[in-house]
Amino acid sequence: MPWDEGLVNSLVYDKPDPSEGRVVSYVQAVNEALALALDSDPEVFVLGQGVDDPTAMFGTTKGLQSKFGSHRVFDTPLSEEAMMGVSAGAAMNGMRPVYMHNRPDFVLLAFNQLVTHAAKFHFMDNGQTTVPMVVWAAIGRGWGSGAQHSQAIHGMLLGVPGLKIVMPSTPYDAKGLLLSAILDNNPVCLFEHRWLMKKDGVVPEGFYRVPIGKGIYRRRGGDVTIVGASHAIELGMQAATQLAGEGIEADVIDLRTVKPIDEQIVLESLHNTGRLVVVDTAWMKGGLCAEIGCLAAEKGFPDLKAPVVRIGLPDVPAPAGFTLEQFYYPDAARIASAVRGLVRS
Amino acid sequence: MASNIRYPYKGQGDQGFDVFAGAHAPDALVGLYRAMLRIRLIEEEIERRYHQDQMKTPIHLVIGQEAAAVGCCSALRLSDLVYSSHRTHGAYLAKGGDLKMMLSEMHCRINGCVGSRGGSMHLIDKAVGMAGTSAIVGGVVPIAVGAALAIQMKREDRVVVVFIGDATTEEGVMAESLNFSALKKVPIVFFCENNFYSVQSPLATRQPARDIRAWAESHRMPALSVDGVNVLAVRDTVSKAVAHARAGRGPTFIEVPVYRFRAHGGAGDDSKTGYRDVAERAAWEAVDPLLLFRQFLARTAQLTDASVMHMEAEIASEIAGAFEHALASPNPTEADLYRHVYAD
Numbered sequence: 001m002p003w004d005e006g007l008v009n010s011l012v013y014d015k016p017d018p019s020e021g022r023v024v025s026y027v028q029a030v031n032e033a034l035a036l037a038l039d040s041d042p043e044v045f046v047l048g049q050g051v052d053d054p055t056a057m058f059g060t061t062k063g064l065q066s067k068f069g070s071h072r073v074f075d076t077p078l079s080e081e082a083m084m085g086v087s088a089g090a091a092m093n094g095m096r097p098v099y100m101h102n103r104p105d106f107v108l109l110a111f112n113q114l115v116t117h118a119a120k121f122h123f124m125d126n127g128q129t130t131v132p133m134v135v136w137a138a139i140g141r142g143w144g145s146g147a148q149h150s151q152a153i154h155g156m157l158l159g160v161p162g163l164k165i166v167m168p169s170t171p172y173d174a175k176g177l178l179l180s181a182i183l184d185n186n187p188v189c190l191f192e193h194r195w196l197m198k199k200d201g202v203v204p205e206g207f208y209r210v211p212i213g214k215g216i217y218r219r220r221g222g223d224v225t226i227v228g229a230s231h232a233i234e235l236g237m238q239a240a241t242q243l244a245g246e247g248i249e250a251d252v253i254d255l256r257t258v259k260p261i262d263e264q265i266v267l268e269s270l271h272n273t274g275r276l277v278v279v280d281t282a283w284m285k286g287g288l289c290a291e292i293g294c295l296a297a298e299k300g301f302p303d304l305k306a307p308v309v310r311i312g313l314p315d316v317p318a319p320a321g322f323t324l325e326q327f328y329y330p331d332a333a334r335i336a337s338a339v340r341g342l343v344r345s
Numbered sequence: 346m347a348s349n350i351r352y353p354y355k356g357q358g359d360q361g362f363d364v365f366a367g368a369h370a371p372d373a374l375v376g377l378y379r380a381m382l383r384i385r386l387i388e389e390e391i392e393r394r395y396h397q398d399q400m401k402t403p404i405h406l407v408i409g410q411e412a413a414a415v416g417c418c419s420a421l422r423l424s425d426l427v428y429s430s431h432r433t434h435g436a437y438l439a440k441g442g443d444l445k446m447m448l449s450e451m452h453c454r455i456n457g458c459v460g461s462r463g464g465s466m467h468l469i470d471k472a473v474g475m476a477g478t479s480a481i482v483g484g485v486v487p488i489a490v491g492a493a494l495a496i497q498m499k500r501e502d503r504v505v506v507v508f509i510g511d512a513t514t515e516e517g518v519m520a521e522s523l524n525f526s527a528l529k530k531v532p533i534v535f536f537c538e539n540n541f542y543s544v545q546s547p548l549a550t551r552q553p554a555r556d557i558r559a560w561a562e563s564h565r566m567p568a569l570s571v572d573g574v575n576v577l578a579v580r581d582t583v584s585k586a587v588a589h590a591r592a593g594r595g596p597t598f599i600e601v602p603v604y605r606f607r608a609h610g611g612a613g614d615d616s617k618t619g620y621r622d623v624a625e626r627a628a629w630e631a632v633d634p635l636l637l638f639r640q641f642l643a644r645t646a647q648l649t650d651a652s653v654m655h656m657e658a659e660i661a662s663e664i665a666g667a668f669e670h671a672l673a674s675p676n677p678t679e680a681d682l683y684r685h686v687y688a689d
């Protein structure tokens with residue numbers, strides 16, 4: 001097993017309680033969503049580099065081509081911009097493509113098509129066309145790939161009207177959000193996190209949706225609000241558990257969708273706690289941390305008892321080396337210490 | 346003088362029509378002439394009024410390139426789809442796009458073909474298959490390929506034509522799109538109007554002396570070249586490409602040498618600034634696609650001066666009515682700005 005796989009496998013997650021329902025892996029949850037969508041809707045198709053190879057996009061596309069045919073699940077040339085445009089063009093003409101990338105970094109080659117075409121056609125042609133497509137990509141961390149293979153790019157896309165961005169944190173959400181994304185009539189980016197892929201969870205069989213644009217409390221507590229999405233929720237929950245032992249109770253809000261943001265849930269929690277820590281898997285500047293911080297300043301100012309704290313990546317590219325990475329990425333300890341500072345100030 | 350002509354016309358002039366004319370009824374030939382004349386007169390009226398600043402939109406006129414648009418779209422069915430780059434007017438009108446909606450769009454009115462969100466670079470009328478445009482050079486190409494992929498997947502009996510320019514072939518996405526369309530054999534025609542200039546940059550400063558047609562052919566698809574001032578030749582070539590696509594045999598690339606008689610954008614010609622020689626334009630004006638076809642139709646006794654005058658009057662009145670309509674149309678309101686950012 002390659003060492004990066006080993007690292008992901010070594011991550012320890014809380015075991016789900018089987019009495020609550022069927023337990024499956026994160027990867028299987030994604031796979032089920034794709035299979036359900038392909039099965040129920042002939043307009044859905046899945047494309048991406050290696051979706052039909054033995055690795056099967058981390059296993060998420062395993063078995064799909066043999067079940068649904070090579071015209072509906074297919075490998076692509078190394079032509080990210082064209083394939084993003086092809087996806088948009090097919091979406092504009094009655095199809096529902098799911099275009100998968102094993103790194104968000106590769107989506108950057110296709111920003112012209114994603115940002116300047118797919119996101120804008122519905123507006124530019126006055127609603128004559130819809131662009132129902134999903135752009136799926138998995139954010140990396142800890143695989144030594146460094147600055148060009150670990151980028152979380154959702155921050156760069158927050159300011160793009162016409163796009164939606166979802167970031168699941170659990171197997172349940174991975175399936176339900178993907179199904180919602182596929183059924184949405186807009187371009188939706190779905191960013192997974194590589195470190196969540198070995199997580200198990202309770203996932204219903206069959207079809208269900210997790211609504212886009214709605215956050216959820218993962219935990220309630222009156223002292224501080226920790227808000228984020230995707231793998232940041234894993235860290236936030238670990239921190240909240242530590243803090244509970246010290247008598248500090250946190251609200252943990254999983255945004256689930258980072259565009260459009262569920263402002264109401266953030267403001268509601270802030271109203272109760274008066275303290276806000278925003279955690280993100282991406283850079284702090286100009287991204288989700290900044291946006292939520294601004295939301296608090298604009299609409300939650302009277303509730304703030306302390307300054308907003310941002311916990312994300314410094315204004316530095318991702319290093320490749322293992323030791324440097326330890327300084328680079330936030331962890332539960334850093335979140336917990338920020339919360340302590342806030343509560344005691 | 347000839348030495349100043351960097352990109353000479355290489356076609357057969359009005360002699361080039363005879364081989365194709367037999368295949369068409371006289372009415373159809375006159376109809377093609379009328380369609381070109383209509384586009385020319387519309388463009389000239391837009392140009393004449395442009396300085397009045399009522400049309401607050403960038404324009405890319407197709408004066409000189411009418412035979413390409415008309416020849417191409419006359420080979421298509423209503424249900425076929427056309428995608429286009431920024432230079433939209435010819436394709437939009439030739440595909441049957443509504444003139445009133447076009448002019449309302451150019452006057453930024455709410456009843457423009459895209460509700461004043463697009464302007465002249467985004468003339469879209471899906472009712473007639475004018476399906477989409479992009480103002481990013483090359484941007485529309487993969488989208489058109491995606492449309493063709495959708496047609497293939499749904500087994501529809503339709504083809505896609507994408508209008509591009511010579512400079513578009515320099516964009517990486519163009520090669521990516523040729524590759525993928527040939528791989529999947531999707532029903533598309535790449536219709537490349539080679540007018541030798543990208544804004545004010547001649548082909549020679551942008552490409553080695555490669556042959557665009559041969560370059561396209563290297564992607565394993567048929568690639569043809571056709572005289573772009575000859576409406577019948579264009580129609581014939583596009584018809585073949587469309588039949589090839591309809592038969593499920595995949596894409597075709599067509600290179601169409603043409604000349605734009607005006608500046609890249611805006612009203613009037615800018616040859617005097619020196620990036621191309623006025624003599625070059627004059628040489629191409631001698632083979633003006635309308636002039637040539639009219640000469641041919643007159644020579645073969647299918648069109649008289651009187652009938653052209655009658656046509657001109659008819660078209661002029663249609664154009665005047667459409668401008669009046671546009672100018673009398675309401676502006677959008679602030680609420681309109683927020684519509685159609687997201688689809689329901």
Ligand SMILES: Cc1ncc(C[n+]2csc(CCOP(=O)(O)OP(=O)(O)O)c2C)c(N)n1
Binds near residue numbers: 430512513514542
């Ligand atoms: C990606 C991109 N680069 C540059 C431009 C600016 N631009 C607009 S039209 C044009 C010329 C394109 O030439 P060609 O594709 O040959 O079409 P033509 O204008 O001759 O019809 C340029 C450079 C643009 N719109 N998009």
